[in-house]
Amino acid sequence: MSRGAILLLAAFSGCLAAAPEATAQTNTGTAIEAGGFVNPLLPSGPDPWIVRDGSTYYYMNTQGNRLAIRKTQDITRLADAPEITVWTPPAAGPNAQSIWAPELHRIHGKWYIYYTAAASGHDDDAHRGIFVLENAGRDPTRGKWTDRGQLKTEHTGIDGTTFVYSGKRYFAYSAYVGPDSELAIVAMANPWTLQGKETIIARPDRAWERQGGRQILEGPEFLRAPNGKLYLTYSGSACWSDDYAIGLLSAPAGSDPLDATAWTKTPDPVIAKSPEQDVYAPGHNGFFTTPGDRETWIVYHANPGPGMQCTPKRSPRIQRVEWDREGRPVFAKPAGSALALPRPAGAP
Template structure:
């Protein structure tokens, strides 16, 4: 079946995961005021799937504004949604004082049961943070996120730590990467939006860097699957971005990705957001024109990912309506 990009319009920071034969989709809504979830047995079905609101931000308080980048994860038999939020935007000084928070639901079905606000995630550093994800490897559940550090210049770096439970890390955070290359410091010094894919004997981490306009681009870290992931020396970093704007194909600022798989499990899929024009209209913070896109991810003979160029039309194996 062929799918066209943009795949789902006006939803940024997309996260598509597959559980129990269903795809689950969440993303930042343009109003930044709630967490939503869609589910479908097929990828194409996500486009028109009924959207369930899991939580709406309160009118005031530390998590009352700018709700960004939710992700759905199953941890120790409980559903968690990680998301970033800030205090009320009426307080100008607090506009970008984001912290990570979690919703929690013990139901086997994330579309059913009661979602509760579980509180702030303790990452060991009380500073601006966002874009958390979680993954399990060799029996250890990890928490991976973007955070500003008071002793490091820039807006955000990537940190890794084991999870003690859904709301607390264990041990000291480990710095994996900070903005250092020219392509990572355009407009803002940013490393954010990490996503993990474990394939071919390696643990891969993609991330996004620079301002969220046409300069936004994706980078790549990787470590051997047998290595100590909490040792910074285990990680390698590509000096060049791996996925960038493509004016010829009218794709600008591709980034903040996640990964899923095709319906027949044969192909890894890259999920990302991008705009289809260069010059942002209005306030970049409130511009709603970042759209969810997807395409196959390919691999070279050495087991390294090949991201290629953004595709306007995608033909996926095993895709249903």
């Protein structure tokens, strides 16, 4: 099968020590009665994304043929929130099909959705890119979404995200470079315009990033530590492999994100499969905080069993991220449906 065909099938058909969940209980029923919750949040939800605005959480995931948002004040009860379709692709054009990996961002009083799409008639790597929609309304589930077009990246690619560091906005994505998928960062002039030259900051050079017959780094996500240090998580290996996992890059506080030499890669995944918890191929994560930024949480997808590959069976899960004394993130071992977890701070 060609590389493009494999990617299409895979995407939607579709170190730091791990801290134990010290307050979690194995008695799931009792813990939930006491205010806990269990993963996954939904039975299906590849490439999940959560952003909070005030006390409201907004959630998106890959749908394949449209963009939809759920909103709730209790993220652990996401299944009770109706799914609202906010955009469908045109019948033809550069963004007509394979609508993947949406991210919703609030920037300068407006909402923006970054998503991956492919051109009509050419659903392959050479015709895949990241696009932007804009909504000036207060509620992203309402109002008009304006198409701001395709970001002019140096390479075709997927999984775009944006972040601000030291007052400057940047864009990161997974770039197709030869047979590999690599991580690239570039500055932004505004939420839909790139500025200057891209920098490749990481390549799939570890054995764990080459599982499933492909060399892949994708799904970059920015995480700023309380002490200002920069972190960037990413997913490594082919998503159809049970060994798909989440890796971590770090850079000192005050670094230039465009300086490739500033970034250091953690040798091993920070989140990997946990067969004892029935969690396989965890990846494509994002981060969000609770009201008042009291807690940092990670959202990611995973399969509930082995050999499920890249299908809608991938489901969204959340877990709290702790910080050690040096300001490094500490990721808990993936928790499955048999292990109840404490709810996020401020949950109603």
